[in-house]
Amino acid sequence: MKKVLFATTALIATAGMAAAEVKISGYGRFGLDWNEANDVAGALDNTDATNITSRFRLTFDVSTETDGGVTVGGRIRAQAENRDGAQGRATFSSPQFHVAYGGLRVNVGNIWGAIDSAPGLYLNTTSVGTGIDGMGFNSLAIKGAGFDTFTSAGVGRGGIEAIYSAGGFTGHVSYSKQNGTAGTSTDANGVERTALMLNYSFGDYFVTGAYQSADNGRTITKGGVAVEADDDVIFLAGGADFGQxxxxxxxxxxEEADSVTLAGEAEVGAASTVIAWVNSTDIDTGVTAGQTVTDGTAFGINYEYDLGGGVTFVAGYVNTAADDNDNSVQAGLHFSF
Structure with missing residues (x-):
């Protein structure tokens, strides 16, 4: 009902101009975060193991349609959050614009990214990770490489992408290039990424494949030579829904590691959902400098209870691949509107 009122108000405000649709949506989340790594010898005196984690997000979507049936629109996001006891901060995203017709959509600006949009990459939870805020997203099989994603933290990647859907097929290609920071260099090229994702859904099953190439990004030393850490990223996923x-x-x-994640989901009763996952990561021993990935096994469990009205109780536990001080627990509320 609230979304309808927002859209109606926007239509009235634009009377006499081309009819446009304005939608405001978002969510809020808040809870307690216990992180064992914050309570070890050598940690800062003002670093506590237990902290508040929170986020409030507003997403503004605007669109209009030409006489020929082409949709043109834009998106911008406002967000404020507090994590791990750090001072709260508020940000506005850079804009994303889109043109869509039939099954084709083209985004320009703060793009979603082909890999980040791949089904199966994230968990089917309110945070798309574990707990209230994702808890480090240790369930992701992609380790050590960056990829494009819509960001709320100021300037986005600055790219273009095309998404085409027909029946159970979705194809997504994205390209981005990040400009350098003013005053720091006149010659250095910005990070450049090109990615492709293909997905096919049939009945209660899906299969996904994605690939990314990159230049001018973070480098590591592998086999005695400098290698682009974000280059040659391969991602494969498959899943099924068996009802409950x-x-x-x-x-x-x-370039840094091979990784595999298995996640299982179960509906418990009418309002509860439990998701458990395990990840196994094998680092590339040929990397002699710049390695950012930890070898080993990580696992976690997420519990959600639907309280109604868009409110969900969330609790999560994660044990990372680190040998010591690698346990964390979160619990809190998530509400969407």
Whole structure:
């Protein structure tokens, strides 16, 4: 009802101009975060193991349609959050614009990114990770490589992407290039990424494949030579929904590591959902400098209870691949509107 009122108000305000649709949506989340890594010898005196984690997000979507049936629109996001005891901060995203017709959509600006849009990459939870805020997203099989994603933190990637859907097929290609920071260099090229994602859904099953090439980004030393850390990223995923139960398998290969994640989902009663996952990562021993990935096994569990009215109780536990001080627990509320 609230969304309808927002859209109606926007239509009245634009009387006499081309009819446009304005939607305001978002969510809020808040809870407690216990992180064992914050309570170890050598940590700062003002670093506590237990902190508040919170976020409030507003997304503004505007669109209009030409006489020929082409949709033109834009998106911008406002967000404020507090994590791990750090001072709260508020940001506005850079804009994303789109043109769509039939099954084709083209985004320009703060793009979504082909890999970030791949089904099976994230968990089917309110945070798309574990707990209230994702808890580090250790369930992702892609390790050590960056990829494009819509960001709320100021300037986005600055790119263009095309998404085409027909029946159970979706194809997504994206390209971005990040300009350098003013005053720091006159010659250095910005990070450049090109990615492709293909997905096919049939009945209660899906399969996904994605690939990314990159230049001018972070480098590591591998086999005695400098290698682009974001280059040659391969991601594969498949999943199924068996009614009360579901499962997803994802595999990824980067210049730093090979990784596999298995996640299982179960509906418990009428309002509860439990998702458990395990990730196994094998680092590339040929990387002699710049390695950012930890070898080993990580696992986690997420519990959600639907309280109605768009409110969900969320609790999560994660044990990372680190040998010590790698446990964290979160619990809180998530509400959407």
């Amino acid at each position: 139960f579901g499962a997803t398998l994802q595999l990824a290969q980067t």
